[in-house]
Amino acid sequence: MKEVIAQRVRAVPPSGIRKFFDVAATMDDVISLGIGEPDFTTPQHICQAGILSLQRGETSYTCNAGMIELREGLASHLADLYGVHYDPAEELLITVGVSEALHLALLTVVEPGDEVIIPEPCFVSYKPGIIFAGGTPVVVEAKVENGFQIRAGEIERAITPKTKAILIGYPNNPTGAVMDRERLTEIASLAEKYDLIVLSDEIYDRLVYGVPHVCFSSLPNMSERTILLGGFSKSYAMTGWRLGYAAAPAEILAGMHKVHQYIIMCAPTAAQVAAIEALRNGEDAVQEMLHQYDQRRRVIVQGLNSIGMPCFEPRGAFYAFPSIRNTSLSSEEFSERLLFEQKVAVVPGNAFGDSGEGFVRCSYATSLVDIEEALGRMEDFTKKHGK
Numbered sequence: 001m002k003e004v005i006a007q008r009v010r011a012v013p014p015s016g017i018r019k020f021f022d023v024a025a026t027m028d029d030v031i032s033l034g035i036g037e038p039d040f041t042t043p044q045h046i047c048q049a050g051i052l053s054l055q056r057g058e059t060s061y062t063c064n065a066g067m068i069e070l071r072e073g074l075a076s077h078l079a080d081l082y083g084v085h086y087d088p089a090e091e092l093l094i095t096v097g098v099s100e101a102l103h104l105a106l107l108t109v110v111e112p113g114d115e116v117i118i119p120e121p122c123f124v125s126y127k128p129g130i131i132f133a134g135g136t137p138v139v140v141e142a143k144v145e146n147g148f149q150i151r152a153g154e155i156e157r158a159i160t161p162k163t164k165a166i167l168i169g170y171p172n173n174p175t176g177a178v179m180d181r182e183r184l185t186e187i188a189s190l191a192e193k194y195d196l197i198v199l200s201d202e203i204y205d206r207l208v209y210g211v212p213h214v215c216f217s218s219l220p221n222m223s224e225r226t227i228l229l230g231g232f233s234k235s236y237a238m239t240g241w242r243l244g245y246a247a248a249p250a251e252i253l254a255g256m257h258k259v260h261q262y263i264i265m266c267a268p269t270a271a272q273v274a275a276i277e278a279l280r281n282g283e284d285a286v287q288e289m290l291h292q293y294d295q296r297r298r299v300i301v302q303g304l305n306s307i308g309m310p311c312f313e314p315r316g317a318f319y320a321f322p323s324i325r326n327t328s329l330s331s332e333e334f335s336e337r338l339l340f341e342q343k344v345a346v347v348p349g350n351a352f353g354d355s356g357e358g359f360v361r362c363s364y365a366t367s368l369v370d371i372e373e374a375l376g377r378m379e380d381f382t383k384k385h386g387k
């Protein structure tokens with residue numbers, strides 16, 4: 001029989017995150033620091049808006065681009081938060097999570113053979129998304145000594161005549177790093193100098209602790225070459241509703257809209273109604289969750305540092321990314337043994353690319369009690385396996 005599976009699919013390994021979840025799910029008494037989603041349920045008033053929409057019988061498709069009320073709400077939200085201005089009719093598209101928006105963006109701008117630069121460690125979908133779109137991912141390492149902020153000079157060295165775009169994701173999964181304005185402005189200058197598109201995944205934009213989030217398209221001259229990707233999953237604890245958006249210049253957005261029309265048609269209707277409520281009345285809940293994440297962040301970072309797992313201070317998202325170099329284990333060995341010996345699930349750093357080796361990702365989207373118990377178990381583990 002001929003090879004059935006297309007090369008672009010064979011070229012991509014299964015996600016290194018799920019592998020650990022699947023094993024952990026079969027064991028008792030496991031504390032999971034592996035999960036990349038809020039442990040909160042969606043605020044009740046947002047759920048209620050979705051339920052009422054279903055009860056009113058709003059069970060059909062919406063317009064392909066998403067409900068205009070939602071796009072209008074989003075346009076004001078982005079203008080209020082970041083001073084960026086998007087036309088709800090032509091420059092905003094409602095998608096099935098940032099996941100869909102990311103793939104639409106890549107399918108729309110990447111020609112076969114184009115190179116897309118990605119700072120690493122990075123979210124697991126970036127490389128596969130580029131490969132599925134026929135492009136070539138070009139990895140640039142974001143180093144711990146630079147607070148995991150990617151440096152423009154390092155990006156510039158990776159630029160070739162084939163480079164089409166840079167794909168950045170800050171606040172970052174898995175490191176928790178936030179880019180400051182100065183560093184982002186240097187990347188913006190490169191984008192202008194080499195005429196590149198910037199895909200900016202800002203799904204964690206609301207989850208920053210004591211530092212501002214700088215929206216990439218708010219930088220001078222950047223709105224014309226940025227595809228801004230955002231969503232509801234993390235800020236409003238709405239992962240299961242599957243709702244995100246893309247904001248981009250009208251021409252790019254029209255291309256993405258075309259792909260979205262043929263692949264998805266529209267995002268779920270009840271989820272769109274719930275998202276309108278989230279934008280209108282969700283701010284208190286965002287602030288409350290942020291406050292709780294921040295408390296946990298302080299506990300986990302301090303705890304990891306005190307048990308011999310040096311940890312850069314994350315200022316965004318809900319991940320800590322400590323070094324495991326005080327043991328002689330690889331990140332996979334560390335994660336596997338920690339799971340079997342101490343029943344704590346973390347994600348090996350190499351799941352986020354080779355640059356993540358020597359680290360593990362610990363999510364603090366879990367209760368303080370569990371974080372403290374996990375730290376105790378990890379201390380026993382590091383004592384046993386320390387060099």
Ligand SMILES: Cc1ncc(COP(=O)(O)O)c(C=O)c1O
Nearest residue numbers: 036097098099123173231233244
């Ligand atoms: C950096 C990043 N981008 C995108 C996504 C996908 O989010 P969504 O639920 O909106 O598809 C995630 C989910 O973990 C993520 O961490």
